[in-house]
Amino acid sequence: xxxxxxxxxxxxxxxxxxxxxxxxxxxxxxxxxxxxxxxxxxxxxxxxxxxxxxxxxxxxxxxxxxxxxxxxxxxxxxxxxxxxxxxxxxxxxxxxxxxxxxxxxxxxxxxxxxxxxxxxxxxxxxxxxxxxxxxxxxxxxxxxxxxxxxxxxxxxxxxxxxxxxxxxxxxxxxxxxxxxxxxxxxxxxxxxxxxxxxxxxxxxxxxxxxxxxxxxxxxxxxxxxxxxxxxxxxxxxxxxxxxxxxxxxxxxxxxxxxxxxxxxxxxxxxxxxxxxxxxxxxxxxxxxxxxxxxxxxxxxxxxxxxxxxxxxxxxxxxxxxxxxxxxxxxxxxxxxxxxxxxxxxxxxxxxxxxxxxxxxxxxxxxxxxxxxxxxxxxxxxxxxxxxxxxxxxxxxxx
Amino acid sequence: xxxxxxxxxxxxxxxxxxxxxxxxxxxxxxxxxxxxxxxxxxxxxxxxxxxxxxxxxxxxxxxxxxxxxxxxxxxxxxxxxxxxxxxxxxxxxxxxxxxxxxxxxxxxxxxxxxxxxxxxxxxxxxxxxxxxxxxxxxxxxxxxxxxxxxxxxxxxxxxxxxxxxxxxxxxxxxxxxxxxxxxxxxxxxxxxxxxxxxxxxxxxxxxxxxxxxxxxxxxxxxxxxxxxxxxxxxxxxxx
Numbered sequence: 001x002x003x004x005x006x007x008x009x010x011x012x013x014x015x016x017x018x019x020x021x022x023x024x025x026x027x028x029x030x031x032x033x034x035x036x037x038x039x040x041x042x043x044x045x046x047x048x049x050x051x052x053x054x055x056x057x058x059x060x061x062x063x064x065x066x067x068x069x070x071x072x073x074x075x076x077x078x079x080x081x082x083x084x085x086x087x088x089x090x091x092x093x094x095x096x097x098x099x100x101x102x103x104x105x106x107x108x109x110x111x112x113x114x115x116x117x118x119x120x121x122x123x124x125x126x127x128x129x130x131x132x133x134x135x136x137x138x139x140x141x142x143x144x145x146x147x148x149x150x151x152x153x154x155x156x157x158x159x160x161x162x163x164x165x166x167x168x169x170x171x172x173x174x175x176x177x178x179x180x181x182x183x184x185x186x187x188x189x190x191x192x193x194x195x196x197x198x199x200x201x202x203x204x205x206x207x208x209x210x211x212x213x214x215x216x217x218x219x220x221x222x223x224x225x226x227x228x229x230x231x232x233x234x235x236x237x238x239x240x241x242x243x244x245x246x247x248x249x250x251x252x253x254x255x256x257x258x259x260x261x262x263x264x265x266x267x268x269x270x271x272x273x274x275x276x277x278x279x280x281x282x283x284x285x286x287x288x289x290x291x292x293x294x295x296x297x298x299x300x301x302x303x304x305x306x307x308x309x310x311x312x313x314x315x316x317x318x319x320x321x322x323x324x325x326x327x328x329x330x331x332x333x334x335x336x337x338x339x340x341x342x343x344x345x346x347x348x349x350x351x352x353x354x355x356x357x358x359x360x361x362x363x364x365x366x367x368x369x370x371x372x373x374x375x376x377x378x379x380x381x382x383x384x385x386x387x388x389x390x391x392x393x394x395x396x397x398x
Numbered sequence: 399x400x401x402x403x404x405x406x407x408x409x410x411x412x413x414x415x416x417x418x419x420x421x422x423x424x425x426x427x428x429x430x431x432x433x434x435x436x437x438x439x440x441x442x443x444x445x446x447x448x449x450x451x452x453x454x455x456x457x458x459x460x461x462x463x464x465x466x467x468x469x470x471x472x473x474x475x476x477x478x479x480x481x482x483x484x485x486x487x488x489x490x491x492x493x494x495x496x497x498x499x500x501x502x503x504x505x506x507x508x509x510x511x512x513x514x515x516x517x518x519x520x521x522x523x524x525x526x527x528x529x530x531x532x533x534x535x536x537x538x539x540x541x542x543x544x545x546x547x548x549x550x551x552x553x554x555x556x557x558x559x560x561x562x563x564x565x566x567x568x569x570x571x572x573x574x575x576x577x578x579x580x581x582x583x584x585x586x587x588x589x590x591x592x593x594x595x596x597x598x599x600x601x602x603x604x605x606x607x608x609x610x611x612x613x614x615x616x617x618x619x620x621x622x623x624x625x626x627x628x629x630x631x632x633x634x635x636x637x
Contacts, residue, residue, distance in 0.1 A: 256612025268520040
């Protein structure tokens, strides 16, 4: 406590929470390499999560996780709860904004090699959080108990049945009864509500991991490596705020001016287990994996492929052990990552379209690209680069 | 001091003289009744307000709007008494959903040539073709062309999507069937357009508020963004 500007209040806090001042100082002076605008997505995600968390808490005050009342309570939030429509549109629009930022954030990590040593834990905690987000979004989409909620949940939960041997038993155990009903709805609500708090904790873990190793530096592999750092505050703080401002503006345009883009078309019809909608479309952020489930004729195969597509991301730090990070300066990886982004986008479109032969074959092709890039292109490129670089570890950031 | 005294006296005198008629006569006090001047035109109504009148008098005799309560219409019909009256006519209260007039689906079907009148809560969003379809379909009834035979309780509507133009809904709108207080002529296209506006409102009642808040939010963010850009450039220059 050598600080000269300690007002009585902070002095009082300092003696009781001695780590507070070092912590704040660490956050403010955290050395940032010369990162570009893609490094502001984390701040956008934090804000998006905060908005989802707060709006979700307010919605949970009025939502009733009950088979008979769930749909009506959502309608009551829209029509009768003061500003309920506003909070709900922030929550339903926020999920799209959150996933858009999340996928860009992950894409940035892939392109700039942020998953590599020594940042494996940052990558793994982030991927774990992505899985949590996907689960939360899925559980949340079930809650309004509209037609699409019900049938989307039916399709996805019944994918569990494909697990050989224990499939059906597991499904019944998870749903609490033979079919998707009141018990499952209650469980989905608890899952959705609890996961919000769990994600908040994992965000803390993610930031903790990041602050252990520092941000990756996109210039190191380039012709002019720039090893200068500057403290996080005030420059990067203002930059992050600026990015958040732009992010919120896009958020506002989506929520306030283009609400029909969010596509709740069939979800304003109450769930009817006797009437399957014409086509079951998932939300866009889960569409890639829905397309994968559909692309493989066998149910178990589809489930395995969808799971493998996510698991392969977890072993990425060990698949690509090249000293180079930035895909811009790795010709093979640049093409591979470009193809992967195209494949991901194709899978989103395929999931949103009907299961016509064209889209099924396109999603098979995209899946092939997905696995080829991660299992063949990246290790191959890493092997060549390691050979080229010899045993030296050029480009390793401190 | 003299001036003040004079002023007080004057005030007291005026107060005493002001209501001479009331003080002198034994007539009971009657509230002053303001009759509206007849020359003043009635206030213009929004299309969805006229649409609510049509819904109350026409649509709701077959269709339900389960997701909305009678009281929700307060934005379009500011008189609580009128809404209460409407709800009571249908044996309901302000806080009950606008239910179907039919006791069961079977009765509803039997009364409408076999098709149950759909719920109108979100019809503007869920029906194929959306509001444009509703507007054209409501005004789309035509005389039966030669060569077309219609089953009983079936009506010819070339716009309608079901049953090959042999529509089960009775032509709901007729010229001049409603007298709008604002003097709007109750023509069929006018009423079709008004009731569509109402159905859009019923599907998404916060459209205009949403736009207003959105504009305010964007303006605020633009201001904040401008300041942050200025700050960012300043910090960039310093470094």
